[in-house]
Amino acid sequence: MEGKDLRKAGLKVTLPRLKILEILESSDTARHLSAEDIYRTLLDSNEDIGLATVYRVLTQFEAAGLVTRHHFEDGMAVFELNQGTHHDHIVCLDCGRVEEFVDSGIEERQNAVAQRLGFAIRDHSLIMYGHCRRADCPHRGKSNKNS
């Protein structure tokens, strides 16, 4: 299936890469996984894949444009499958849930600002942090991520 994507990226189609791709695809709700998250998921699936490989594969995927790496405030990097559409993020400080959004107005004004300051923008990152109002969000003060 998505072995094609790997080929196109100049990467051999191997089990670790397919598995990791699969995990990134299947995580519908919280599609923003750290290397550790993915590693643990692999262990749970009885896959014998090392953490170093997870990092290597994710780095390669990033270089190939398959995934994007984000640095949220907690330090640990999270990876997200690229679906072509650009979007920004809003992170719940209580439950760690991540929502995505696009606001064309924000995008426009960003470009205007960049132009005014004489910058040729190559990339940008907008992340808002706050408290969501979902019923299942535990307001425990400290964030507890991964489901």
Next chain:
Amino acid sequence: MEGKDLRKAGLKVTLPRLKILEILESSDTARHLSAEDIYRTLLDSNEDIGLATVYRVLTQFEAAGLVTRHHFEDGMAVFELNQGTHHDHIVCLDCGRVEEFVDSGIEERQNAVAQRLGFAIRDHSLIMYGHCRRADCPHRGKSNKNS
């Protein structure tokens, strides 16, 4: 002078803290320093202050609201003296220069988005990365910071 700020923050007025505060204040152009930057500046001033202390002091300053910690893409954290006014950042990928800006339109739309998604925003971070067009900016591919 700013010993007051320290007192108000519940921190004893010590040489390391004053010196670090001073360094953060005096860096007019590139006011976004990493712990290492500050440490080296201290060494250059023949101050005998350990790197661990720099980190401890900066962390305390952050907790006290005196400085803000930013995580730009290169991983290393940078610290900026808080001057009350909120602003976002645009970073040059070539020379590492950081410009600050505020766009009320962006702020407004951010709030609108947050409200629409049911989030109570506590904080946000908008950073743009690009190439500036300054004469003294070396387009050397890799970023070379500190003056």
Next chain:
DNA sequence: TTTGCTGCAAATGCTTTGCATGTAG
């Protein structure tokens, strides 16, 4: 077969911490 991939363990780089000493209040 040949090149590239993997696992493991060791190394890295930034940041934090334990502990004995020093110093502000």
Next chain:
DNA sequence: CTACATGCAAAGCATTTGCAGCAAA
């Protein structure tokens, strides 16, 4: 004098890398 600060060295954590063995094409 007492509590908090500091310096140093060692620890911690996420991430990267070296290397010998393995697997895809």
